[in-house]
Amino acid sequence: MLDLYGEIDFHGMAAGYNSHAIYVINPQENSRMDDTGLYYSTDDTKTWTKSEMEGLSGQISTIAVHPTNEAIVALGTNEGLFVSHDYGQSFDSISDSPITAVSFSKTGELFAGGVSNEFTLSKFNIETNEETALSIPSLSGENAIAYIAVNPIDEKQVILTTFEKDIYMTKDLGGNWNQLAEKGKGIHLKSDEEE
Numbered sequence: 352m353l354d355l356y357g358e359i360d361f362h363g364m365a366a367g368y369n370s371h372a373i374y375v376i377n378p379q380e381n382s383r384m385d386d387t388g389l390y391y392s393t394d395d396t397k398t399w400t401k402s403e404m405e406g407l408s409g410q411i412s413t414i415a416v417h418p419t420n421e422a423i424v425a426l427g428t429n430e431g432l433f434v435s436h437d438y439g440q441s442f443d444s445i446s447d448s449p450i451t452a453v454s455f456s457k458t459g460e461l462f463a464g465g466v467s468n469e470f471t472l473s474k475f476n477i478e479t480n481e482e483t484a485l486s487i488p489s490l491s492g493e494n495a496i497a498y499i500a501v502n503p504i505d506e507k508q509v510i511l512t513t514f515e516k517d518i519y520m521t522k523d524l525g526g527n528w529n530q531l532a533e534k535g536k537g538i539h540l541k542s543d544e545e546e
Contacts, residue, residue, distance in 0.1 A: 363413070372416055373416075403441070404442060408433075413426070413451060417477075432448070434461070446465065449466045451464045451514075458506060459477065460501075461475040464499055464511065499511050517530065517534065
């Protein structure tokens with residue numbers, strides 16, 4: 352337990368995989384934060400610092416922290432994908448599609464689930480803003496990508512979950528997908544030996 356247990360419920364929170372920097376979207380004034388907005392801690396919550404969030408637009412839907420660089424944070428909003436290199440003081444837009452999920456790989460590539468004419472999954476190089484679209488299973492209705500996880504040992508393995516609790520996994524960066532759960536119920540998959 353680090354801070355604010357039983358006092359506040361952060362719906363937007365992320366930590367750096369190696370840096371352990373913690374970022375939260377604070378929804379209301381509390382005993383440690385006297386305003387709403389983006390806050391970060393680099394000392395295991397001994398201190399919290401409020402970020403200015405200049406350049407950010409839209410309603411925040413998702414947050415991710417760079418694995419090794421504590422100053423880099425990504426936010427997805429209904430107006431796009433934004434990245435900060437200065438602890439959230441200022442943000443640059445790298446995509447203007449509404450974003451539903453973001454996650455950094457261990458090496459610092461940014462994965463984002465978005466909504467354009469269809470649901471999308473893209474990988475971004477945050478230094479060049481180069482975007483690589485990845486193939487995903489067909490998703491329909493309101494079933495957008497809700498969460499993304501990238502295996503830190505094998506970054507070709509990505510798992511995504513959807514708003515309707517479907518879970519999919521790829522071992523080849525979107526070349527092939529296996530469905531692991533449908534509407535929250537697990538699906539039996541053949542092991543490699545059964546195939």
